[in-house]
Amino acid sequence: MSNVSYYTAEGLKKLREELDYLKSVMRPKASQDIAEARDKGDLSENAEYDAAKEAQGLLELKIAKLEEVHSNARLIDESQLDVSKVLVLSKVKIKNQANGMVLDYMLVAESEADLKSGKISVTSPIGKGLLGKTVGEVAEITIPNGTIKFEILEVSRD
Structure with a gap:
């Protein structure tokens, strides 16, 4: 297959x-x-x-x-993607509710992921947790050493 x-x-x-x-x-x-x-x-x-x-x-x-x-x-046909929620190719600004740190990421396909340039895979734990969320929502993401809560501050596309 x-x-x-x-x-x-x-x-x-x-x-x-x-x-x-x-x-x-x-x-x-x-x-x-x-x-x-x-x-x-x-x-x-x-x-x-x-x-x-x-x-x-x-x-x-x-x-x-x-x-x-x-x-x-x-x-990926970017014109067909909903810009109101986090999807593949979304640029997302999130805030870690535990320490207040603000992070910017772009969600990409697994093959294009590059953390140094701020591109994370939609199949990663954080990527999966952010998918489908909208501005203002809080994503609870389970990672190997616990659970993190991220507030979605901004969703955009280029």
């Missing part, structure tokens, strides 16, 4: 670029590495050849996985 993944235009572009890079740059390099190792003599005792073949196998596995992800990727 296929696993459909939803992407923003930016995320889908990055996926395509990575796949193209692996196919057009890394695949020929792996073949070249094998050819160079093969030219060094007896293959039965050639560790460099074995390592190059193994690296090629791992590369082909990665390419196959990315091709599968790409074939099951769907572009």
Whole structure:
């Protein structure tokens, strides 16, 4: 069964670029590495050849996985999303009720999550807890070390 993944235009572009890079740059390099190792003599005792073949196998596995992800990727139509509640691609400002800390996050598909840039996955505990909430609501989110309450201060889209 296929696993459909939803992407923003930016995320889908990055996926395509990575796949193209692996196919057009890394695949020929792996073949070249094998050819160079093969030219060094007896293959039965050639560790460099074995390592190059193994690296090629791992590369082909990665390419196959990315091709599968790409074939099951769907572009999110932002114009169809409700802007009044927290959904995928929402920018949300939340306030931790325990310590008063205000946080800004953007909810994205799991494959595009990057905490350093403020993008959290809709499948993460916080992402799941925020989904469907509107401004003024309090989300009680269970995390590994307890429960946190976040008040939704603002929901927007870019």
